Amino acid sequence: PGDQAEPDPTKKTLVILGSGWGAVSLLKKLDTENYNVIVISPRNYFLFTPLLPSCTTGTIEHRSIMEPVRNFLRHKKAAVKFYEAEATKIDYAKKVVYINDESEVKGATSSTEVPFDMLVVGVGAENATFGIPGVREHSCFLKEVNDAQRIRKRIMDCCETATFKDQSPEERKRLLHMVVVGGGPTGVEFAGELQDFFENDLKTWMPEIADEFKVTLVEALPSVLPMFSKQLIDYTEQTFKEETIEIRTKTMVKNVTKDYIEAEYVGADGKKVMEKIPYGLLVWATGNAVRPVVKDLMSQIPAQADARRGLNVNEYLVVKGTENVWAVGDCAVANYAPTAQVAAQEGAFLARLFNQMAKTEEIEAELKSLSVAQETAPKDARDQIFANIKDLQKRLRRTNSMGPFEYSHQGSLAYIGSEKAVADISWLTGNIATGGTVTYFFWRSAYLSMCFSTRNRVLVLMDWIKAKTFGRDVSRE
Numbered sequence: 001p002g003d004q005a006e007p008d009p010t011k012k013t014l015v016i017l018g019s020g021w022g023a024v025s026l027l028k029k030l031d032t033e034n035y036n037v038i039v040i041s042p043r044n045y046f047l048f049t050p051l052l053p054s055c056t057t058g059t060i061e062h063r064s065i066m067e068p069v070r071n072f073l074r075h076k077k078a079a080v081k082f083y084e085a086e087a088t089k090i091d092y093a094k095k096v097v098y099i100n101d102e103s104e105v106k107g108a109t110s111s112t113e114v115p116f117d118m119l120v121v122g123v124g125a126e127n128a129t130f131g132i133p134g135v136r137e138h139s140c141f142l143k144e145v146n147d148a149q150r151i152r153k154r155i156m157d158c159c160e161t162a163t164f165k166d167q168s169p170e171e172r173k174r175l176l177h178m179v180v181v182g183g184g185p186t187g188v189e190f191a192g193e194l195q196d197f198f199e200n201d202l203k204t205w206m207p208e209i210a211d212e213f214k215v216t217l218v219e220a221l222p223s224v225l226p227m228f229s230k231q232l233i234d235y236t237e238q239t240f241k242e243e244t245i246e247i248r249t250k251t252m253v254k255n256v257t258k259d260y261i262e263a264e265y266v267g268a269d270g271k272k273v274m275e276k277i278p279y280g281l282l283v284w285a286t287g288n289a290v291r292p293v294v295k296d297l298m299s300q301i302p303a304q305a306d307a308r309r310g311l312n313v314n315e316y317l318v319v320k321g322t323e324n325v326w327a328v329g330d331c332a333v334a335n336y337a338p339t340a341q342v343a344a345q346e347g348a349f350l351a352r353l354f355n356q357m358a359k360t361e362e363i364e365a366e367l368k369s370l371s372v373a374q375e376t377a378p379k380d381a382r383d384q385i386f387a388n389i390k391d392l393q394k395r396l397r398r399t400n401s402m403g404p405f406e407y408s409h410q411g412s413l414a415y416i417g418s419e420k421a422v423a424d425i426s427w428l429t430g431n432i433a434t435g436g437t438v439t440y441f442f443w444r445s446a447y448l449s450m451c452f453s454t455r456n457r458v459l460v461l462m463d464w465i466k467a468k469t470f471g472r473d474v475s476r477e
């Protein structure tokens with residue numbers, strides 16, 4: 001009955017868009033009894049993205065890193081409504097969000113509107129393609145569960161098709177060429193996972209492809225992992241060399257067709273060269289772009305005229321130019337990198353802020369009624385009321401004293417294949433840059449401890465044991 005309960009007219013309606021790192025970390029810490037809370041997201045689960053690259057090869061099964069929204073909303077003190085839908089438009093002036101059911105099964109009503117008093121935008125970002133032709137049609141992204149499933153299926157499809165009877169050597173070579181575009185952490189981690197899959201499993205089950213299977217990473221900048229320290233960039237590039245992953249830096253992809261990409265680099269003679277690179281699987285990991293619903297909201301707020309990469313927010317994560325709209329995570333621009341670490345801290349900050357705001361309002365209302373009571377109360381009771389007012393004013397000052405959001409960087413971690421990882425960790429005395437097998441065990445334990453729930457932790461651990469004991473599953477499904 002909780003989910004169907006009517007909203008309490010004495011409380012403000014807080015609408016939260018998204019079920020990712022920002023939104024879920026807000027929900028975890030929010031005292032839901034203070035507001036009528038409504039969550040809207042096209043996916044009814046939280047996804048632990050740091051382990052998503054492992055799902056592309058079956059090292060981890062995708063359901064092990066998903067946590068249904070209903071699971072954790074159930075434990076909140078007051079009921080929270082969840083609508084599985086996409087916010088298609090936010091009308092800032094009308095204080096309404098328009099939502100659409102984008103899932104396969106649609107009822108007689110599949111689009112409607114949700115009014116809000118307060119709104120938190122945590123819709124993340126979409127994949128950047130920079131308008132390069134053919135990217136959407138021919139490549140796989142790596143952001144959501146279905147992307148990882150699609151890649152997993154395609155790797156096996158390429159391998160099986162390459163070994164099809166009478167396949168020409170040239171076509172075999174193309175089908176077994178796995179190209180990754182973007183040398184950020186997503187591209188690097190995926191390339192590492194894929195090479196592991198080949199070395200540990202594919203080579204054994206399909207020895208006939210052993211000489212031709214090849215992974216290439218294409219990056220426009222002079223190095224991969226630009227956010228890591230120089231020493232770790234060198235370490236990653238060296239490890240990739242040993243793993244026989246080819247890194248093509250200073251190479252910018254300009255066009256994508258069904259069978260090859262066209263990439264530009266500067267040749268030895270200083271002239272630009274356009275090269276055709278045939279591929280069987282193409283994974284596109286070139287970072288983030290602003291979602292249309294966010295772009296549209298930006299266009300409604302004059303103070304956002306200069307915003308480019310997302311909603312400009314102030315130090316309390318309020319969307320600049322508004323009073324009742326906040327933004328967290330990849331769709332917010334607050335001078336931090338678009339990472340899960342930032343999104344989670346922003347979400348937790350907003351939960352504290354909203355909890356404080358509710359307390360403040362409660363005290364203010366009490367103060368108001370006490371001031372009225374003081375005027376009409378008999379003389380001997382007035383002193384007591386006065387003391388109570390003083391006490392409340394003190395509490396009000398305390399609750400109002402919440403400082404702005406401050407991000408605390410714990411470090412950056414990335415898996416680079418062959419049981420090695422790199423880590424730039426912030427420590428009391430400064431920064432520690434480390435890479436290798438010990439770092440890999442640190443990476444594993446850190447991500448295991450960060451998993452959303454004990455259930456996720458157990459499932460991930462079992463997947464790791466399963467892959468180590470029996471090898472990864474090479475069924476094409």
Ligand code: FAD
Pocket residue numbers: 017018019020021022023040041042043049050051052053085086087088122123124125142143144186291293328329330331338339340341342343413
């Ligand atoms: P998301 O987590 O992407 O969540 C957005 C939510 O909004 C989703 O639930 C989505 O369904 C929903 N949504 C989308 N459109 C709408 C709409 N129109 N209406 C309503 N809801 C909508 N960061 C790290 O710090 N460490 C890592 O190791 C790491 N690894 C990563 C690995 C991969 C493969 C990827 C892709 C990213 C990784 N990141 C990592 C980055 C991290 O995942 C993001 O920075 C983080 O997810 C941002 O959180 P968010 O809440 O803004 O967005």
Ligand code: NAD
Pocket residue numbers: 050130132181182183184185186187189218219220221226227251252253254285286287288337338339340412413414415
């Ligand atoms: P990114 O923005 O970090 O990297 C994208 C890379 O693609 C850039 O280096 C860019 O130069 C390159 N690129 C762009 N266009 C290109 C083209 N046409 N041809 C060749 N190269 C091109 O993107 P990401 O790796 O998807 O990461 C997105 C965010 O998520 C980042 O903030 C990242 O830190 C975070 N993330 C973190 C981790 C981790 O900490 N382990 C893992 C994944 C993602």
